[in-house]
Amino acid sequence: MEPPLQTRRSADLLRRLPILVILLVAAGGAVLLHDRLSFEALAQHREALLAFRDAHYGASVLAFLAAYVAVVTFSLPGSLLCTLTGGFLFGLFPGVLYNVAAASVGAVLLFLAARAGFGARLSQRIEAQGGAVARLQAGIRESEWSVLFLMRLVPVVPFFVANLLPAFLNVPLHRFAVTTVLGILPGALVYTSVGTGLGAVLARGEAPDLGIIFTPQVLGPLLGLAALSALPIVLKLARKGR
Template sequence: MSLSRSPALARRLPILLILVVAIGGALLLHDRLSFEGLARHREALLAFRDANHAAAALTFVAAYMAIVLFSLPGALICTLTGGFLFGLFPGVLYNVAAASAGAVLLFLAARAGFGASIAARMAAQGGAVARLQAGLKESEWSVLFLMRLVPVVPFFVANLLPAFLNVPLHRFAISTVLGILPGALVYTSVGTGLGAVLARGEAPDLGIIFTPQVLGPLLGLAALSALPIVLRLARRGR
C-alpha cells in the first residue's frame, strides 16, 4: 500500500468500523434491547443505581452514546430507561448528553471518512446537485432543526446527511442538542412511569408523541424552524 493511500485509509477506518459494528449489532441485538429485556433486568438495574448512583449514570451515558454512535437498535429503550432510572431530571440531561455525544462522534467519523469527498464531488458536479447543496447551505440552521424535530426523519439519517453536506460541527452539535430536547422530555417523562407499567407486564404507550397535545407543539417548533426558508423563497419570488 502506498504512503499516499495510508492517510485516506486511516480517516476511513472509524466509519468502516462503525459500519461493521452496526451491521453486527442489528443482527445480534435486535431482540435484546427490548421492553422484555428491561423488565427482566429492572430489579438489578435499580439495585445497581441505588448502590452507586455515579457509576450507574456514567455506565448508562456510555452505553447510550455507544448505541447512537453505532446506530444500534434500542435508542428509544435507552431514553425510556433514563427516565425509569433517574427520573425526569437529571434523566433528560443524561439522555440528551448521551444521544448528542454519540451523534457528534458519528458525524465526525462520517465526515472524516467520506463526507468531505462527497461534498466536494457534489460541488464539482454543478447543475441541479450544486444548486441543491447551495440552497441547503443558505438554510442550514432551519434544515438541521427540521430534521431533528420532524419525527419521520430517522435519527441516524439526521446524523449522517449533514456530514455528507459538509455542515460545520458547531451547527450540527447545537441543532442536535436543542432539536432532540423536546422529544427527549416527552419520552423521559414516559420512562418515569415505566416501573409500574413493567410490573404489570405491559408496555408503555409510545404513541403519546402523536397525540395532539404533544405533536402540536413539536409541529409548531418545526414550522418555526421552516419559517426562514419560507420567507427566503417568498423574497426570491417577489
C-alpha cells in the first residue's frame, strides 16, 4: 500500500531541503561575501589571526576546519583563499592535511545533499529515457574511477562542478570520497606551499602568484597524473574499437 500523497510530498521536501538550503546560502554568499573573502581582508586581519593561533592553537584549528567545510559545502567564494590560509597559519604540514580534510568533508556533504535531493531520481530518469545522455552516463560508469580522478586533477574543472556532477550521476559515496581526497592532494600541496609564504607577500602589500599551478614544473606532473588516470579509459576504448 502506497503512502498518502501528502506524506510522499512531505518526504520529498525533507529530502530536498538540505540542497535547497545550500543553493539559497550559495546565492546569498556570492552576493554578500564576494568582497569580504579576499586577500585584502586576510591582510587586514593577519596579525589577529596569527595571535589567536599562537594563543589557542586547538581552537584555531577547529575554527579553520569549520570555516573551510562551510565554504565548500555551501559553494561560497573563497575556497582557494582558505587553502592559502591553511598554509599561512599552519605551514605546509600539517596545513595541507587540514586543507584536504576540510575540502573533502565539505565536498562529501554537498555531494550527499545533492544526491539525496535530485541525484538518485535524476539518474533513474536518464536511464529510463535512454538516448545520448543515458549512453554518456553508462560510459562514465564504465570508468568511474578514472573519470572522477580526472575531474579533480585537471585544473579547468570547477571544484563545485566536480562535487555536483557525480551526485547527479548517482556515483557511489566511497568512490567519490576516495577520488576526492587523492585527487585534490596534488593541488592542495601546491597552494598550501604558496600559502606558507603568504605572510611576507601580504606584508609587502602584494597578492600571491596563483598562476603557479600553470607553470611547467607544476602543470607537467599534474597532467602526467591526469594521463595515468585517463589510461584505463583509453584502453577500454581501444579494446572496443578492436
